[in-house]
Amino acid sequence: MTDNRILLEIKNVDKAFGGIRALRDISFCLQDRSITGLIGPNGAGKTTLFNLITGIFPADNGEIRFNGRSVNGFRVHELVGLGIARTFQNVELFESMTALENIMVGMHTRTGCGMIGSILRLPNIINEERRARTKAIDLLKFVGLEKYAHQKSGDLPFGWQRLLELARALAAEPELLLLDEPAAGLNMSETRELGGLIRQIRDQGVSILLVEHDMNLTMSISDKIVVLDQGSKIAEGPPRAVQSDEAVMAAYLGKAKKQEQHASHTKS
Amino acid sequence: MQEILQYFFSGVTNGAIYAVIAVGFSMLYNSTELINFAHGEFVMLGALCMISLSAGFEMHLVPAFLITMAAVGAAGMLFERLAIRPVRHPQHVVLIIITVGASIFLRGIGMLIWGKDSYTMPPFSAHSPVDVAGAKLLAQSVWILVIVMTLTAGLHLFYRRSLTGKAMTACAVNKKAAWIVGIPTKWMVLLAFGLATAMGAVAGASIAPITMSSYGMGTILGLKGFCAAMLGGLGSLWGAILGGFLLGILEAMGVGFVSSGLKDATAFVLLLAVLYVRPQGIVGSRKVQRF
């Protein structure tokens, strides 16, 4: 299933916020057409790493290479153009727009009509629009939301919003898709469906970097797991090996109690 | 040298007024995240009220001053209760238009009561100007500085020492948390409006003797006070004071050395400069949303 071409390479990346070192000396590779799970306790630096890869802020040190090319200093939208798309932990849809329009915005980097083009509305623009619409409907079908194409995305139930966001990310025709806790807030059957979708996406040639707390999902679909703890990489390897890794066990079990306490605090 | 000192004095006088107006803006921004475009109109009400009470009804200065403050403060609280609190989804644009509506309304009221004429009144005391190294410092300027300093010190003590002041600070930092620990946030907002508009009234009453006051004087004063607040850092008491004096002095120097026509432009050029270079203001530290 995986071949040997390296799609994303992270080399000695550091990132600090004020005095807090959120990431220290992170390096790993992501192979083409693979699913890589990025796991770690809360505060391990997973979201920070996502934000570095997607260009939201720059790394202090180190290099990120995509398709063999350094992408340090690229801006968010440029990286989408290169083929890196993402979803957000707290679903960031364009709520006043319909489901279909959301996906069509997702195609922004793959369509070219500008301000003047849209005013003149020449035949090639009309064609482009029609093609975009067709593809958007295909994507809605892929996630099973074609019936709700003309519903405002903000009115959809949460689980569907997640699926819509996934479809929107796919609309950018990415080579690398970053999913930030895609199963959070989904029930068991929805999570299972999501796992299937993620596999299908991989089989169509898209590599995936997945941050997910649902271990069943992560372990079952990932080809490789990278474990972060307190900003450092503590393990990397196939799911089986990582599960039995002692450093990982220590990080997780040692943290588990603290996390439970933390959770009960925030709930009350 | 003498010339510079003269400009400096007039700058400090105006600056003190801008500072007081700016403090009003900052207080409201802190407690409600709102820019009150009607603030200048409360300054106008303060000036005209003071003139009517002291020159018209021949009231003694001190009660006239206090009544003016109380009356305008009450008007400000009424404004909050009737026009700001009922807004269910306070968006920036909506609040801007409401306060602009209020400013038009208050200007209309001012015109109804005082007509379209301009008024002035004698200075608070009849001392002749003080001579400092050849430059003349008006007695009223000294009065203004004294009033502003007292007021600032009072506000500082109020925020630092009194329970109410601390509660207001808490509201400004985190309204929800303040509400949870039992601070009556609605009253705090009301109080903030009362205090801020009373500050506006002080500004108006203090400049009444050295300017011509009419129903339309508020708009430009309000906008400049606002620039001063931005200059120092929106939401900060000392920033507002600093911004006010800075604006007053630079403006006076601009009038002296460049051109009097461009006086009004100084404030806005400074505003843009601050926004572009340091949007949090000179002393502000709050992170400004900049994507």
Place this chain on the structure above:
Amino acid sequence: MCAPRELSVLEKFNGSDSMDSRYRKIVYIVFAVAVVCIGLAVKNAYYLQMLIFIGLNTLLALSLNMLMGYAGQISLGHAAFYGIGAYMTAVLTASYHVPPLLALPAAIGAAMVVAWIVGVPTLRLTGYYLGMGTLGFGMIVHIVLREWSSVTGGASGFVGIPPLAAGPLVIDSEQHYFFLVWAMVLLCIIMCTRIIDSRVGRALRAIHDGEMAAAAVGVNTKKLKLQVFILSAGMAALAGFLYAHLIYFVSPGTFGFLASIRIVTMVVIGGMASIWGSLFGASLLTLLPEWLHAFSEFEMVVYGLILMTVMIFLPRGLTRGVLDLFERWRKTNDR
């Protein structure tokens, strides 16, 4: 790359697409016919003048709505571009005897260039700070128009602007001007509708809903915000150009802070992100002061009260606000 395609559904969608544009064409034709009928029927010079002003204000509201309603970027200094358009053509045609037909692109171009220069630093700001940046810019332009008296005529204004003329064709009657202005309005409505309904328009609306997310799907938010700011400035300058040649006189008072606020009010009362709402808001705000003359000295008080009341109770604007009220009424009746 994804699921197999099913043609029947697609055809349905494409069908509805062309239905949509056909329906839109009908609306434009109805609008044009209505304009022609009104233009031919109304003979009273005062009414014609009012209608022309509604047209100019519609252009202004439309231009700001693109920026504020759709892209979500507030501007409290939009009258500056209106003023730049008006003064540019005034100075060129009266002082330098440039034909109006050449002054038009110069006026629009000048506003666009200014928007470009101002927009780069200003559009980095958000929320109140953006409002204040644009306010400061508007005030500066206003002061420059007032103080640069050797060119602009200063506070008392600029007189002697010639009527619009292209070769032998001179537009000086009220009726002709009415047709000209409303033709421009229709043109701009079509232009804006097309933009809103395109890739660019979707990206604009995306910025409005969430700038972060818009960038994350590949929208160059900085560039697009600047583009729409420039477009909006150009449209406002067009209104300024038409205004100058209508009145033959411009003065700085017309383009001050309150004028900017009036444009914002038109957009909000008409309804943000609504093209036809701009027309409604502009009509209302043009006619309201005329009606309020009846209140003589109470005029300002009543105007202020109306503004406040509408915004407190119908913050989504009159058109949508009334619809909301109707919805609520229907729901309570259903129960």
